[in-house]
Amino acid sequence: MGAVMDSIRAESVVKRFGEVTALDGVDVEVAPGELFFLLGASGCGKTTLLRCIAGLEQPTEGGIFFGDTEVTGMPPHKREAAMVFQSYALWPHLTVGRNVAFGLEERKVPKEEIRRRVEEALRLVHLAGMDERGVDQLSGGQQQRVALARALVVRPRCLLLDEPLSNLDAKLRIEMRREIRRIVKEGGLTAIYVTHDQEEALAMADRMAVLNAGRVEQLGTPQEVYRSPRTAFVAGFIGETNLIKGRAVDFRAGFVQAETRFGLMVGRSTDPDWSPGTGDEVVLSVRPEAWRIGGVRGGNGASGTILERSYLGQRIQYVLESEAGRQHVVELNPELVREVGDEVGFGSRHEDVVVMKG
């Protein structure tokens, strides 16, 4: 697309709707050309933040910046931030071509150039030649792509996507993930993508912010957020995890030793600003795939009884009853199927366990 993309910055944004605080001091910076995700449960404020960036809501406090320009008070039609709506918001009284051309017509682009750019945008989303169709004649996936083309064709300073895939079926959704990432990356676009689907975020994001109750819980790459959650909320929201309570015994070189119902366990601390003292309450997070039945030499050890088993082909999920409550365990590429009622030992490597403030 060739437009000069800007970074996007939200500075201590607060948004209140009457009594309700939707955003409670959010700081986010998105680098030029980055595909950035806002991830959280419904009601966490992620869509509100996106709408503040688009100018569809006014922040109660704080500011929004595109590059060095403050856009906080600027009306939406002057922001050049194209948005893809959850409902697509295609206008039924206009054809596909006219829908896509709309933004260019508003910018008084010459007719000939409009025709060329609309064609180019439709080709980019694999809808070449569909410009005469009515939007009601398109399938959900096609409508989604028209919405995308309509936003892209104006060469916006940034692209905002509000749960763009939530109305599609599972198979199409996975296909469109790749499509959108390809288009964003090929165009070198700065994009902010809102979703509640953690898998979507892990699969597509360059970086992401996990929001909870109007605050950013954690910012980072998918690997960082998944591997090194800073809070119990993030650990539980991104992927599945087993949370175990304990008390810190020792802290050394980024590793915490803690007393738990499984006895002494060791795990990584993920928050560089946190150094637990002896006796402090902590929470340990162990991913189901980090527990290995049979144990790990030199790692944390525990034992329990198999309570439930689900065989899923490439993996088996067990639920174990143990001293520290129920533990979810996933065995990938299993060689041996264990029976319900079996007593097993299991364990994990120190670096696969995360210790957080309790």
Next chain:
Amino acid sequence: MKRRNAVAVTAGVCLLFAVFFIYPALAVVGEAFRDRDGGFTFAFVVEVFRNPVYVEGLWNALLLGVTSTFVTLLIAFPLALLSHRYDFFGRRILGGLILIPLVLPPFVGAIGVMHILSVTGSLNSLLIEIGLMDPGQRIDWLAEGRFWGIVVMNALHLYPILYMNIAASLSSLDPAMEQAAENLGCRPSRRLFRITLPLAMPGIFAGSSIVFIWSFTELGVPLVFNYSRVAPVQVFHGIKDLGGNPAPYALVAVILLISALVFGLTKFLFGRSTSGSQPRPKGRDAEKKLTGLNSLGCAMIFAGVFLVASIPHAGVVMLAFSDNWYDSIAPVHWTIGHFQEALGDPLVVPSIENSLFYAVVATLIAVIVGLAIAWVVVRSDIKGRSVLDALVMLPLAVPGLVLAFGYLALSQEGKPLHFMIGAGGSPALLLIAAYAVRRMPYVVRAAVAGLQQSNPAMEEAARSLGAGTWRTLRRISIPLIGANVAAGAILAFAFAMLEVSDSLILAQQAQHYPITKAIYTLLSTLGNGHELAAALGTWAMVFLGIAIVGATALGGKKGGLFKL
């Protein structure tokens, strides 16, 4: 619903409509094209267009219809847009308040306006009082501006219908549709013309076509204002020599043709458009909260429209309480004597009883039949259901005048519907049939809206848990749509109570008069006829006001009640 039942309901309703709606309407048309020997002829219709008096009447009616519709649109659209876009001081209450002018048939309001605009009326008195008019050179406002008087009366009475239609179609838009335009660089003022207006067109046209047909065939206001050169009034006066003169039939046939044309054209142009109203997304409302002067300004506009629209009502009420209102801004002496006297008048109490009886029975029929129709339309899959849906909406397109005329013609001695005339020439059955058929669309629309909102899975769940058809209906379906149906029923009842054209034409003997005919008759009595009519009108107004507020509270939110 079982297929067999659906087919039975469809067949029954079609039969009912064939006898009480299509047949009378066609009879009028047939009468207009049949010569004395029973052969086909264009002569009468041609004669209508040759006769300059009739041509002028039709032209005036058409002009009244078009002008009233435009003026109505000018009031309704900005109001609907304001309340759609902005949240301002007192919006909820004001939004309800501006619907209230609907409570008075405009011809009753016209009585009030006459007393305000007459040579010795309030306006002249006011102008003299503040020194803008010379008492010796008063203006007879109604003589000068009769046409515009009717237009304004129509517009002030009908704008709530259009307002609700437009508001409903705006509120069913996905707010993201407008936001997307803004997001792509479209200024709010341009957005109105490029996105909002085109998308709201179906609602605008649906409402406008009702308003047009209503004001095109309005009989009461021109009668009261003595504006006789308009087709509906010519038809009304033509009834007297119906035997010899086929011209009224031809005139009615032309009126019907024009109405049907307008309605059909609207349906053809906008009937199929889904216009982004489905599926209703979960997008947030785009309304902006206004503060300070802007908020106050919006509120003032709404309050202003309400105040202006209530002038006729105020006139009627003042007249009803006045002891000799003459040559002053407001009555000098007040009395409740007219209300007492009205109760003693031989016309008044029977007319209230009559209207109650006619309206209650008509409403019952409309509700039972309407519910069955709604059920077939929403829940069955038989082929004829869209035809059925269109059929029951047709009464909105056919002027009351036409139907009344058809009934009148068919109930003459020796005609097929003569059996409907009761003992002593009672028009009870005719009026009940007319009221029920003409108010059916409101009930059906309300019930359809209710059924569409309640998921059939809820009924299926009850069935799967062991409830039979009847128990499912009683315990699940009726409670779910009860409010909607009640709202539709109240509206149908209220409109039946104050129906004008059927009532004026079909009720011939004083003891069978409904309220509106009683008011009309009182108007032409000497002495304090106007005051008595106003007193009766005030009763009716209070009554209708309560009914409409009730209907709105029960389920008329977002104007669904009036949506086509």
